[in-house]
Every structure is written in structure tokens, then in C-alpha cells.
Amino acid sequence: xxxxxxxxxxxxxxxxxxxxxxxxxxxxxxxxxxxxxxxxxxxxxxxxxxxxxxxxxxxxxxxxxxxxxxxxxxxxxxxxxxxxxxxxxxxxxxxxxxxxxxxxxxxxxxxxxxxxxxxxxxxxxxxxxxxxxxxxxxxxxxxxxxxxxxxxxxxxxxxxxxxxxxxxxxxxxxxxxxxxxxxxxxxxxxxxxxxxxxxxxxxxxxxxxxxxxxxxxxxxxxxxxxxxxxxxxxxxxxxxxxxxxxxxxxxxxxxxxxxxxxxxxxxxxxxxxxx
Numbered sequence: 001x002x003x004x005x006x007x008x009x010x011x012x013x014x015x016x017x018x019x020x021x022x023x024x025x026x027x028x029x030x031x032x033x034x035x036x037x038x039x040x041x042x043x044x045x046x047x048x049x050x051x052x053x054x055x056x057x058x059x060x061x062x063x064x065x066x067x068x069x070x071x072x073x074x075x076x077x078x079x080x081x082x083x084x085x086x087x088x089x090x091x092x093x094x095x096x097x098x099x100x101x102x103x104x105x106x107x108x109x110x111x112x113x114x115x116x117x118x119x120x121x122x123x124x125x126x127x128x129x130x131x132x133x134x135x136x137x138x139x140x141x142x143x144x145x146x147x148x149x150x151x152x153x154x155x156x157x158x159x160x161x162x163x164x165x166x167x168x169x170x171x172x173x174x175x176x177x178x179x180x181x182x183x184x185x186x187x188x189x190x191x192x193x194x195x196x197x198x199x200x201x202x203x204x205x206x207x208x209x210x211x212x213x214x215x216x217x218x219x220x221x222x223x224x225x226x227x228x229x230x231x232x233x234x235x236x237x238x239x240x241x242x243x244x245x246x247x248x249x250x251x252x253x254x255x256x257x258x259x260x261x262x263x264x265x266x267x268x269x270x271x272x273x274x275x
Contacts, residue, residue, distance in 0.1 A: 002219065002223055003223065003227070004173050004175075004176065004199075004220070004223045004224060004227055005176065005220065005223075006173075006175050006176060009176040009179045009180055009220075010180070011180045011181045013176065013180070013218065013219070013220045014176060014177065014180055014182070014218065014220050014221070015180075015181070015218075016147070016217075016218065016221075016248075016249040016250070019218055019248075019249075020248045020249055020250055023248050023249075023250045023251055024249075024250050027250035027251055027253070028085075028250075031085055031086060031088060031253075032085050034088035034091075034257070035084060035085050035086060035087040035088040037088075038061075038087050038088045038090075038091055039061075039084070039087055042061050042062075042094065043061070043062070044059055044060070044061050044087060045059065045060045045061070045062075045134075046059050046084070047059065048060060048126070048130070050103075050122055050123040050125075050126035050127075051119065051122055051123075051126075053106055053119075054106075055104045055105060055106045055107065056104070056105070056106070056119060056122070056123070057083070057103075057104045058083075058101055058102065058103045058104065058123055058126070058127065059083055059084060059087065059101065059102045060099070060100065060101050060102075060134055061087065061090065061094060061099065061100040061101075062099055062134070062135055062136075063094050063097050063098050063099040063100065064097035064098070064099070065099075065135055065136050065137045065138070066097075066137055066138055067096075067097035067098050067099060067136075067138055068098055068099070068138050068140035068141060068142055068163065068271060069098065069099040069100070069101055069127065069131065069136055069138070069140070069141050069142070070090055070093055070098045070099070070100050070101065070141075070142050070143075070144055070166075071101045071102075071103060071123075071124060071127060071141055071142070071143045071144070072086065072087075072089055072090060072100070072101070072102050072103070072143075072144045072145065072149070073103055073105075073120060073143070073144070073145035073146075073149035073150075073152045073153055074086040074102070074145075074146065074149050075145070075146040075147025075148050075149045075150070075169075076107075076147070076148060076149075077147070077148050077182050077185075077186070078107065078108045078113070078116055078148045078182075078185075078186050079107050079108045079109070079182075079185045079186065080107065082104065083102040083103060083104040084102070086102065086146075087100070087102050088257050089144070089146070089253055089256050089257045090102075090257070091257050091258070091259075092256065092257055092258055092259045092260075092261055092264035093256075093264055093267060093268070095259065096264075096268055096273045097273065098142075098271075099134070099136050099138075101127055103120060103123045103124075105119040105120055105123075105152075106119060108185050108186045108187070109185050109186070109187060112187065112192065113174075113186065113187075113188055113192045113196050114192060114195070114196075116152065117152065117155050117196060120152045120155070120156060121155075121156065121159065124141070124143070124156055124159055124161075124162070127141065128141065128160065128161045139161060140161065140163045141161045141162050141163065142162070142163060142164045142165070142166065142267070142271070143156045143157075143159075143162055143164075143165050143166070144165070144166035144167075144168065144256065145165075145166070145167060145168065145170065146168040146169055146170075146252075146253055147168070147169050147170065147171070147249065148170075148171065149168075149170070150167040150168050150169055150170020150171065151170045151171040151172065151174075151196075153165050153166065153167050153170065154167050154170055154172055154198045154228070155196060155198065157198075157203075157204045157206075157207065157209065158204030158206050158207070162207060163207045163208070164207045164208035164209065164210070164267075164270060164271075165207070165208075165209050165210070166210045166212070166256065166263065166267055167209065167210070167211050167212070167225070167228070168212045168213070168252060168253065168256065168263065169212070169213045169214060169217060169221050169225065169249050169252055170211075170224065170225065170228070171221075171224055172197065172198045172199045172224050172225075172227065172228040172231075173197045173198075173199040173200060173224060173227070174188060174192075174193045174196060174197045175193055175197065175200075176220060177193075178190075178193050198228065198231075199227060199228060199231055202235075203231055203232055203235040203237065204235075204237075205232070205235045205236040205237040206237075207237075207238070208237075208238040208239070208240070208270045209229070209232050209237055209238065209239045209240070210239075210240045210242055210263060210266045210267055210270065211225055211228055211229040211232070211239060211240070211241050211242065212225070212241075212242035212243070212244060212252065212255065212256075212262070212263045212266075213225035213226075213242075213243060213244065213252065214243075214244050214246075214247030214248045214249055214251070214252035215243050215244060215245045215246065215247060216246065216247060216248045217247075217248060217249050217252070218249065221249060222243075225241070225243075226241070229241040238270075240266050240269075240270065242255070242262050242263050242266050244262050244263070
């Protein structure tokens with residue numbers, strides 16, 4: 001495994017939309033269509049407010065009241081995308097009984113990284129406090145996230161009620177991001193980079209971690225996931241690395257959404273569900 005490059009990082013090293021342009025365009029269209037169909041079939045309940053700001057909202061899809069709840073955080077470099085376009089990622093786990101929640105956060109530059117992480121933590125707290133009202137008896141929560149959502153997911157590891165995380169193609173050392181075009185919007189300074197980089201801080205070893213990435217990802221993303229999985233293992237955590245052959249930064253999400261997908265199957269095994 002190559003180390004994460006910290007110095008001399010170029011925009012192209014982390015520009016997934018440029019590297020996988022055709023895949024990204026196809027994925028976004030499929031994501032919206034599949035999510036709309038999934039929402040209609042499964043009675044999604046929309047826009048629960050977990051805070052006063054316009055994007056501090058959460059959608060919920062009921063499953064088995066006795067099953068855990070999956071809280072998913074979409075990607076988009078902290079500055080793009082909307083929760084309702086990504087509900088399809090819960091299809092396979094919903095079929096296995098999980099309840100689903102999809103969280104929105106204020107997009108950069110409207111909020112700092114400190115504020116975005118605090119929003120996700122507040123949303124998690126709201127969900128934890130309202131599970132019974134939503135009809136869920138099981139108190140266990142699994143947090144998943146993709147890309148920047150994978151980063152935010154990793155920041156929820158060890159929070160009360162979180163029994164595991166599913167971190168997909170995430171960013172766990174933010175130092176490279178501080179050098180590229182993304183930071184023109186996100187505005188990370190040295191203190192925030194240190195504070196919100198799991199790999200630069202002691203790692204929580206409680207619960208499980210499924211750490212996944214596409215085998216065809218950009219090298220920086222592959223190294224981020226592999227290094228994070230190795231660091232969690234060294235910290236004594238229960239870790240399942242899931243490299244996904246033939247997948248890039250976008251279509252890797254099908255491995256969570258689809259029945260028999262590598263990520264969905266790994267999570268089902270962790271939860272003791274039928275695969």
C-alpha cells in the first residue's frame with residue numbers, strides 16, 4: 001500500500017468528477033430514478049427537522065421495528081447533493097429489515113467543517129431520541145456514508161448508540177484536501193484539518209467498521225481507505241476492509257444498494273442477518 005501523499009497534491013489527484021466523468025453522469029441519473037422509485041414503494045417520511053436551519057432535515061423509511069436503523073450521509077465534497085437522491089443506497093439492507101434514515105446538512109461554504117460535523121452529530125442525536133416515536137424498538141444505529149459522507153460517517157464512530165459504521169470511499173486525512181480546489185469552498189484551516197482527520201487523532205475501537213472503496217478509484221482515495229482500515233485494526237477495532245473489484249468512486253455505491261453487493265453482504269454478516 002502506498003502512503004497518503006501529503007505534499008504537492010494536485011487537483012487531479014482527488015477530482016473524481018473529472019476522472020470518472022461518464023460513470024458520474026450515469027450514476028447520478030440512475031441514483032435519482034432508483035431513489036424516487038424506492039421512496040414511492042416504501043412510504044418514505046420526509047423532512048423531519050433536527051435543527052432550525054433549512055437543510056437540517058432527515059428522511060425516514062420504516063423497516064422492521066426490531067431491527068437496527070441505518071443512518072446514511074451522502075457525498076459531494078461537503079458542498080453538493082441532496083439526501084432524497086440517495087435513498088436507493090438502503091435498498092438491500094431495507095430488504096433485510098433495517099430501518100433507514102437519510103440526513104442532510106448545510107453545504108459549504110454556508111457552514112464550516114466544524115459546523116457540518118456538529119450538524120451530523122445533532123442529527124444523530126435527534127434520531128437516537130426519536131426512534132420510539134418513529135416506531136423503532138431497536139436502539140442500535142449503523143452510520144454509513146460515501147465520499148465526504150464517508151468522512152462524516154467516520155466522525156460519528158463511538159457516538160452513543162452507534163454500533164458500527166460503513167465508510168465508503170471516504171477521506172480520513174484531510175491534509176491533501178487543504179491543498180486542492182475543494183478547499184476554495186470548504187475553507188479548511190490547519191486546526192480544522194487536524195481536528196477532523198480521524199487518522200491524525202486517536203481512533204475509537206468500539207463497534208464495527210466496514211471500510212470500502214472501489215478498486216478502480218483514484219490512488220488517493222484507495223490509499224485513504226486502506227490506511228484508515230489498517231489504523232483501525234491497529235487500534236483494536238473490528239474492521240472489515242471491502243475493496244470492490246471493477247468499481248470506481250461512484251458505482252461502488254451499488255455494492256451497498258444491490259442485493260448480494262459486497263458491502264451490503266459484509267454489513268449483513270456483521271449484524272447477523274441472512275445473506
